[in-house]
Amino acid sequence: MKKAFRTERSAAELYADDPERADALVWNRRGALKGAALAAMGTAVGGAIPFSAQMPGGTLPALFTRPAAAQGSGGPQMMRIDGKVEMILQGERPLVLEAPETALDDAVTPNDKIFVRNNGQLPEVAANPDAWRFTIDGEVNTPLTLTVAELRSRFENVTLQLQMECGGNGRAQFQPQTRGNQWGNGAICNAAWTGVRLRDVLRAAGVKETGRYTGHFGADPHLSGATDRAAISRGMPVAKAMDEDTLIAFAVNGGPIPHINGAPVRLLVPGWPGSLSQKWLTRVTLLTEPHRGQGMGGTSYRMPVRPIVPGSSNDGADFADMTSMPVRSILSSHAHGTRLAAGTRNLDLRGAAWAGDHSVRAVHASVDFGQTWTEMRVAAPANRHAWQRWEGRVALPSDGYYEVWYRATDSEGRMQPHAPANWNPQGYGANAISRAAILVG
């Protein structure tokens, strides 16, 4: 008994550090689990493992790469600030908060569940939001400076459900670890944004033939307080700026935008890295060459064109700017680490899926480590660039330890991969199949 206790304790510690080594040391296994080792691992996870025969060596430890949002100690650090539900704290300065997947259970994301990704310091709250001014200049015939009030009255107002996702969503999947916030899948929201189309404003300014790219500027000061550089200042090809779903937004979910999410006015560039959706917008400039602002060039928001060795050094000179985000799904009905009553034989799952500029064709779930997949029902998007809700039922043959694997397929036929593809130094584009651990009984 004493020995067993010591084994479990050391297993927990070892696994926290290095699961593959722990796997070999603690269970002395290579390949599938058998006999006593399987029983021992079942004891360690607190239940039987019904699909153990399908678990190859290293499979179970892969689970440890995911923090359990439902857990108190040992899970990620949580924080609750004014105006937000309890979120996963990625960092305080700059303030970065991730929505737990189970917080994203609404079809339209409420303000208190919109993730926070700041790059700099928070700007002052605008005393008179309607008088906030921003400028359209550069390669245009008529530079414009508009107040928010003028924007609202002069151009057609539109309301759309739009996905906004951090370019680094899923980064924690990469091994070796990459620099930046170690996001799970929760740097995503699908709120109802109201604003005017950026293209309407650009047409009013008259984009010249030479205006091929945009550069975006906001009021948030650089983190260091330096005044000679922007916290973040990115840009995109003019075609994306002219997309009918790219908005200058002044309201969300029927009310003002929360200050921390970019009030009083911000860009909304759905389906592309969220850093393009400039908060506290002060200026959009039209350029002949790609913008060179903070967050452009090198390895920033750029992906290898020719895959590189994971963990290797690269200056990103040959990389390409990210455009449409890859297909991804979340499970919002059950937290990783959910414990269910003994005898539970069906799980009603639900979540959301999206695919950048594309749509989602299918979502599948598996509770046998990917051996068989059950097709879920996927709703149509509320509009182009909105996420899609999905739901469906999976059967559990017995009590014990399960993992719900969930996987979306986009309209081009591309599935979420089994492992994050195209490793890059700043960890973009990790959209591997996610796994939530469930214990029945």
Next chain:
Amino acid sequence: MLRTLAFLFALGGGLAFAQTSLDQATQPVEEPSILPAGEGQEEVFYACTACHSTAIIRRSRFSEARWDELMTWMTEVHGMAPLEGEERRLIVTYLAQHFGPAQTRPGARNPFLN
């Protein structure tokens, strides 16, 4: 404040959740002791927290070469004052020693593993 929150977590879920204001959240009170003790602890703390909190350091796991590269990157991309000579060596060595490569992300564990 963060430490207070952590303490409340430790007490269990029965307590009402402490709410943090935006100012408190973005201006966390941190001290060098939030980083593991060792040679370079204070130097790392003060050099890094001039710009950002320690959360991103504590969640990072890089080799010495990658940490060293990161110093250059922060200077080139984020305007950090160049770190050179003995100070750079001290800081990079400390970071690689205490936040070196790992197989899993920090804080991750099987929720059912005792």
